[in-house]
Structures are given as C-alpha cells and as structure tokens.
Amino acid sequence: MIPFIRPTLPSPEAWLPFLRASYAARYFSNGGPCARQLEAALTQKYAQPQREAILVSSGTSGITAALLALDIHGPVVVPAFTFPATAQAVLAAGCTPVFCDVSLATWELDPQSLTDILANQTIQAIIHVRAFGFCQDITSIEDIAAAHTVPLLVDAAAALGGRLPQGPYAGGQGLLEIFSLHATKVFGIGEGGVIFAPPGRAAEKIRTAIHFGLENDAVVGRGVNGKLSEFGAAVGLALLANIDDFIAHRAHRARHYASRLAAHMALAHPEAPGAPPWQSFPVLLDPLDTALSTTQVVAACKDRGLEIKRYYHPALHTQRCFASGARLPHSEQLANRMVCLPIYSDMTVEENESVIQIFLHSLGMKKPIHD
Numbered sequence: 347m348i349p350f351i352r353p354t355l356p357s358p359e360a361w362l363p364f365l366r367a368s369y370a371a372r373y374f375s376n377g378g379p380c381a382r383q384l385e386a387a388l389t390q391k392y393a394q395p396q397r398e399a400i401l402v403s404s405g406t407s408g409i410t411a412a413l414l415a416l417d418i419h420g421p422v423v424v425p426a427f428t429f430p431a432t433a434q435a436v437l438a439a440g441c442t443p444v445f446c447d448v449s450l451a452t453w454e455l456d457p458q459s460l461t462d463i464l465a466n467q468t469i470q471a472i473i474h475v476r477a478f479g480f481c482q483d484i485t486s487i488e489d490i491a492a493a494h495t496v497p498l499l500v501d502a503a504a505a506l507g508g509r510l511p512q513g514p515y516a517g518g519q520g521l522l523e524i525f526s527l528h529a530t531k532v533f534g535i536g537e538g539g540v541i542f543a544p545p546g547r548a549a550e551k552i553r554t555a556i557h558f559g560l561e562n563d564a565v566v567g568r569g570v571n572g573k574l575s576e577f578g579a580a581v582g583l584a585l586l587a588n589i590d591d592f593i594a595h596r597a598h599r600a601r602h603y604a605s606r607l608a609a610h611m612a613l614a615h616p617e618a619p620g621a622p623p624w625q626s627f628p629v630l631l632d633p634l635d636t637a638l639s640t641t642q643v644v645a646a647c648k649d650r651g652l653e654i655k656r657y658y659h660p661a662l663h664t665q666r667c668f669a670s671g672a673r674l675p676h677s678e679q680l681a682n683r684m685v686c687l688p689i690y691s692d693m694t695v696e697e698n699e700s701v702i703q704i705f706l707h708s709l710g711m712k713k714p715i716h717d
C-alpha cells in the first residue's frame with residue numbers, strides 16, 4: 347500500500363545531541379535550552395518584521411491560547427471548510443464557533459459571507475484558515491476585520507515554510523499566525539506548534555496563556571498548559587538542517603502532479619497559492635472527470651494499493667457536534683469533492699508516478715494515461 351502519510355523526522359542520532367544542553371541544565375520544560383534555541387532559530391528564519399516565534403504544544407493549543415491571551419469571549423468566526431481542530435480550539439477557549447462559508451476561488455473565508463456575518467452578529471474574533479497550507483495573500487480579509495475592529499487570527503497549521511505570492515514567509519498576517527508541527531506536517535516534530543506574534547506585551551500574554559495564566563506566581567487570566575517539551579524542540583532543531591531541501595523536494599513532486607494530472611482532468615487550485623510547503627496535493631473532483639462518488643474514488647484507490655484522504659470533510663457546520671442548521675454551499679461542495687494525494691519529503695519519482703497512474707485509473711478513465 348502506498349501510504350497517505352510517511353513522515354520524515356530526523357533520526358535520533360541527529361536530535362539527541364541537542365538534548366545534552368537540557369540534561370546538563372536538568373531543564374526539560376517551561377522554555378528549556380532546546381525550546382529557547384528553536385524559538386530563536388524559527389524567529390530568525392521565518393518571522394516577519396515585528397513577529398517572534400513562540401513554541402506551543404500543538405497547533406490546537408496554540409489557537410486556544412491565542413484566544414485566551416486576547417481575552418476573547420463569545421462568538422468567533424471559523425470557516426466551515428477546515429479541520430475540526432480550528433473549531434475545537436474555539437470551544438476549548440470557552441467561545442462559540444460561528445461557521446462562515448468559503449470562496450470557491452480561494453477555498454478560504456469568503457469576503458462577502460464574512461461581511462454578512464459581521465453585519466448581523468457581534469463577533470469577537472475571526473479565525474482565517476490557510477486551507478491545505480496554501481499561502482494566499484489575505485489582505486482583503488485583514489481589511490474587513492480592521493473595518494469592523496474585530497481581531498483576526500490566522501490558523502496556518504500546514505503552512506510553515508511556505509511563502510506568500512509576494513515572497514515573504516507566511517506568518518506575518520492577521521494579529522498572529524499559528525502553525526502546527528504535528529508529525530503529518532512538513533515541519534513535523536511529532537506533536538507541537540508555533541505562533542508568530544508581535545513581540546512585547548502581545549507575546550508575553552501568549553506565554554502567560556500557555557503557562558496556566560501565571561505571571562510571577564499570580565494567576566492573571568485564563569490559561570492552559572500549552573508549552574512544548576525539550577524533546578520536541580530537539581527534534582525541531584535537528585530538522586532545521588533539512589527543511590529547505592524537504593520543501594524544495596515536495597514542490598517538485600507537486601509540480602509533477604500538477605502537470606501530469608492537468609493533462610487528463612480539470613485541476614482547480616486557488617489562483618495565487620504562493621509557494622506552499624505541500625503537506626499533500628489536494629484535488630477537487632470534477633463530475634466531468636469521474637462518474638464515481640468521492641467515497642468510491644477513495645475505495646477504488648485503496649483497492650489498487652493507494653491510500654488517499656478526504657480532508658475538511660464533512661464540512662464542520664454539518665457535523666453533529668457543531669450542527670448549526672446553516673447552509674454553506676461552497677464549503678459543502680468543496681468538502682464533498684476534495685481528496686488529497688500523498689506527498690512525502692523523500693517521495694521518489696516512481697512513487698509520484700505510481701500515485702498518478704493509480705489515481706487516474708481509479709477515476710474510471712478509459713483513455714490511455716501515459717504522457
């Protein structure tokens with residue numbers, strides 16, 4: 347079986363040496379030597395002006411902690427087309443997700459739907475999701491948030507190391523951006539996350555929120571335990587040596603998918619996706635390309651030895667836990683027809699080609715599938 351995920355974490359030989367500093371200091375938590383070194387390295391490598399890296403225990407805890415740090419209570423806008431973690435993090439912060447439709451052109455928050463919600467409800471915060479780690483310029487969403495004086499947070503879980511169309515790394519839009527370092531992500535360390543936030547008081551408040559709301563032994567606000575351990579930070583430090591090569595390799599594989607698949611089917615990605623790190627390769631199934639349902643395509647691939655995955659499905663507003671009764675047609679349409687093909691940091695050309703062959707055959711294509 348060709349798996350959907352094949353993480354490429356650094357070997358123990360590569361990350362164990364970083365832990366010597368933690369053992370020497372007998373300091374394994376609460377911002378120990380590895381965590382401090384990784385934060386400095388991530389700030390230097392990826393942070394945009396007026397941002398610093400704050401390590402957290404996961405992307406989800408990072409979103410919750412950011413909401414707590416900003417002292418947000420009440421309704422928070424979340425796209426319906428996202429991974430459940432976005433909405434779960436909102437609930438964990440004691441807030442209520444308000445699901446917004448996405449645009450068919452960007453797969454991300456739809457400006458008109460967002461504006462309509464802001465006109466009709468008192469919204470306390472907006473969470474924009476960088477779908478699949480695409481790195482689109484979200485200035486239009488920033489403008490809407492600013493016009494309504496509502497704080498904008500960016501859930502950029504799968505986007506670390508990706509660049510916006512204008513060139514800079516993702517991480518500098520909204521009030522702050524939150525990334526996941528989960529093993530399935532390109533910058534994967536096992537479990538972890540990183541927030542890029544303005545330095546000074548804003549960053550301090552996040553550090554307080556991930557440390558039980560404690561400042562100088564006094565509880566000054568709501569908080570969680572959201573700190574990254576030294577062990578995860580050591581893996582991250584070792585990964586820095588390879589991450590640029592990994593992302594370049596994935597971009598090659600993505601280009602190969604795009605050129606080969608586009609010869610056989612409609613391939614619709616957002617228009618200006620920037621240079622994402624390519625956690626996976628999303629494909630929106632066009633009814634003209636296959637008469638099969640999405641479930642049937644996934645099953646047909648599995649029968650032929652390929653694991654592909656549906657993401658952001660079912661759309662969150664239709665899930666029992668969140669059911670809002672709203673109709674958000676774009677989110678439903680995308681969620682119902684989206685599948686993701688695997689990309690690994692060490693995927694061979696042959697594996698890349700096998701996925702293409704199996705996938706196209708599984709769509710029920712009759713014509714020959716060679717170049």
Ligand SMILES: Cc1ncc(COP(=O)(O)O)c(C=O)c1O
Nearest residue numbers: 404405406429431432503526528
């Ligand atoms: C859009 C989105 N937000 C948040 C998360 C949560 O990240 P983590 O698994 O690090 O908690 C994910 C995880 O895949 C995600 O895809």
